[in-house]
Amino acid sequence: MFKFIHCADIHLDSPLRGLEKYEGAPVDEIRGAVRRAMNHLFELAIEEKVTFVLIAGDIYDGKWDDHQTGLYFVKWLSRFHEHDIPVYAITGNHDAANKMTKFLHLPSNPNGQAVMLSSQFAETVRLDDIGVAIHGRGFADQEERENLVLDYPTPVSGYFNIGMLHTSLDGAVGGEHQRYAPCSPADLWQREYQYWALGHVHTRKHHHKPDQTPIVFPGNLQGRHVRETGPKGCELVTVDNAGNVSLSFQTLDVxxxxxxxxxxxxxxxxxxxxxxxxxxxxxxxxxxxxxxxxxxxxxxxxxxxxxxxxxxxxxxxxxxxxxxxxxxxxxxxxxxxxxxxxxRTLSAEDMSEGAIAELMRCFEEAQDGGDLVSELLAELEPLRKKLPIELQSDHDQWIPGDAASLREILAEVQPMLLQRLMTENQR
Known part of the structure; x- marks a missing residue:
C-alpha cells in the first residue's frame, strides 16, 4: 500500500489585482493565502507519510514581478526532499507563459530524478521500489491546442500507471478556462492507466464512475477571487496492495x-x-x-x-x-x-411600445448575442485602454472588454433601469 498527493493549479503569488479598490479588503491576508495553503500541503504530506506528490500544472501564475516567487517554490520543494518525498510536476499554460521558468534550476528529487517532466514529449518516470510508473507531458507553449494524450506511452506491465495532464477535458471547462490540450475521458481510458491526475480546471470534479479508472481534477489549492468559491485543496490518494484506489479530498485553503x-x-x-x-x-x-x-x-x-x-x-x-x-x-x-x-408585472401595453418596450428589446438582443454587444464593446474599448493595465485585466472589470463581462453588467443594471421607467410611467 502507498499514498500520494495529487494537486494542481497552485498559481503561486497570483497578483489578485483589483482588491485595493474595495474598502476594507483584507489584501495582505488574501495575497499570502496561496503560500499558506502550500504549507498546509507540506504538513499533510508529512502527517500522512505520502510516498510522492504530483502537481498537474500551473505552479506559477504567468509572468513574475521578481525572482522571489521562483525561489519560494525551490525552498518549498527542498522541504519535501529533506523528508525523502519526491515531487513530480508538469508545466501548464501559465507556466509556459513565463520565460523565467525555463531558466530556474530546480533541485533533483532525493532519488536523483527530475521534478519537472518533459514538455517536449510524453515522459515516463518509474518508481521501481513501489511499482509505480508516472507518465506525463507539460506545455511547451502557452496555447497547447493538440490532443497530447494520443502520444502517451502504453502502460508499464505489472506497475500502477498514473497519467498526468494539464487539460480542459471536453465538457469540463466553463467560461473561466481556455480549451487547452483537449481530449475526452474515452481517450484517457484507452491508455489503460490506473489513475489520471489532471489540472487546469479550478473546480474539483471527478469524471469517472466507481468501476472506472479515476479521472480527477482536484481544483486549485486556494481560491483567489469570488469566481473560485467553496473549499479548496488536494486529493489524498491511497492505493492498496491489490491496486484499488480510494480518494479523500483534503481542504488546504486558509x-x-x-x-x-x-x-x-x-x-x-x-x-x-x-x-x-x-x-x-x-x-x-x-x-x-x-x-x-x-x-x-x-x-x-x-x-x-x-x-x-x-x-x-x-x-x-x-x-x-x-x-x-x-x-x-x-x-x-x-x-x-x-x-x-x-x-407588478409588465403589461401587454408596456411590452408593445414606449420606452419600456424599447429597453426590453435592447436587453434581449444583448443577451442573445446580437450586434448590439459588439457595438457597445467597440464604443467602450478606447475608454478601457486608458485604464491602468491591472484594472484592464481585473476579474471584476471596471469597463468590460469581452462579451460575457458586458452581458453580466447589463443583467445587473436591467432591473434598475426598468424600475425607474416603471416608476415614471406610474406618475
Missing amino acids: FRFEICDVDVGGVREPDEVFGRFNEAMQPLVTTANGLPIAVRVIVSGASEAHNRWLSDLETWQQSIRANAFSIDADVWIEKVQFKTQPL
Missing part, C-alpha cells in the same frame, strides 16, 4: 470565497432583507469552519420593497455590509448586488 444568495421573495418591508441575509449567511459560516470568508451577496426575488431598495441602492448595499459586522465570524463583503423584481 481564506474562502463564497456567494450568498438572499431570496427576498414576498418581502414587504425593505428592512426585512437583513433577516434574510443573516439566514442565508449561516450555512456559509458553518461550512467555513472558522476560516475568514469573502462574500458576494446577491439579493433576488419579487418583492413589494423592490422600488425602495433600488431608489437608494448605495445606502442599502452599505447597510448590508454594516449588518455583516454583527455575524459571529470573520466576514468581508466583497460586493452586494440587487437583482430583485417588482411585484
Whole structure:
C-alpha cells in the first residue's frame, strides 16, 4: 500500500489585482493565502507519510514581478526532499507563459530524478521500489491546442500507471478556462492507466464512475477571487496492495470565497432583507469552519420593497455590509448586488411600445448575442485602454472588454433601469 498527493493549479503569488479598490479588503491576508495553503500541503504530506506528490500544472501564475516567487517554490520543494518525498510536476499554460521558468534550476528529487517532466514529449518516470510508473507531458507553449494524450506511452506491465495532464477535458471547462490540450475521458481510458491526475480546471470534479479508472481534477489549492468559491485543496490518494484506489479530498485553503444568495421573495418591508441575509449567511459560516470568508451577496426575488431598495441602492448595499459586522465570524463583503423584481408585472401595453418596450428589446438582443454587444464593446474599448493595465485585466472589470463581462453588467443594471421607467410611467 502507498499514498500520494495529487494537486494542481497552485498559481503561486497570483497578483489578485483589483482588491485595493474595495474598502476594507483584507489584501495582505488574501495575497499570502496561496503560500499558506502550500504549507498546509507540506504538513499533510508529512502527517500522512505520502510516498510522492504530483502537481498537474500551473505552479506559477504567468509572468513574475521578481525572482522571489521562483525561489519560494525551490525552498518549498527542498522541504519535501529533506523528508525523502519526491515531487513530480508538469508545466501548464501559465507556466509556459513565463520565460523565467525555463531558466530556474530546480533541485533533483532525493532519488536523483527530475521534478519537472518533459514538455517536449510524453515522459515516463518509474518508481521501481513501489511499482509505480508516472507518465506525463507539460506545455511547451502557452496555447497547447493538440490532443497530447494520443502520444502517451502504453502502460508499464505489472506497475500502477498514473497519467498526468494539464487539460480542459471536453465538457469540463466553463467560461473561466481556455480549451487547452483537449481530449475526452474515452481517450484517457484507452491508455489503460490506473489513475489520471489532471489540472487546469479550478473546480474539483471527478469524471469517472466507481468501476472506472479515476479521472480527477482536484481544483486549485486556494481560491483567489469570488469566481473560485467553496473549499479548496488536494486529493489524498491511497492505493492498496491489490491496486484499488480510494480518494479523500483534503481542504488546504486558509481564506474562502463564497456567494450568498438572499431570496427576498414576498418581502414587504425593505428592512426585512437583513433577516434574510443573516439566514442565508449561516450555512456559509458553518461550512467555513472558522476560516475568514469573502462574500458576494446577491439579493433576488419579487418583492413589494423592490422600488425602495433600488431608489437608494448605495445606502442599502452599505447597510448590508454594516449588518455583516454583527455575524459571529470573520466576514468581508466583497460586493452586494440587487437583482430583485417588482411585484407588478409588465403589461401587454408596456411590452408593445414606449420606452419600456424599447429597453426590453435592447436587453434581449444583448443577451442573445446580437450586434448590439459588439457595438457597445467597440464604443467602450478606447475608454478601457486608458485604464491602468491591472484594472484592464481585473476579474471584476471596471469597463468590460469581452462579451460575457458586458452581458453580466447589463443583467445587473436591467432591473434598475426598468424600475425607474416603471416608476415614471406610474406618475
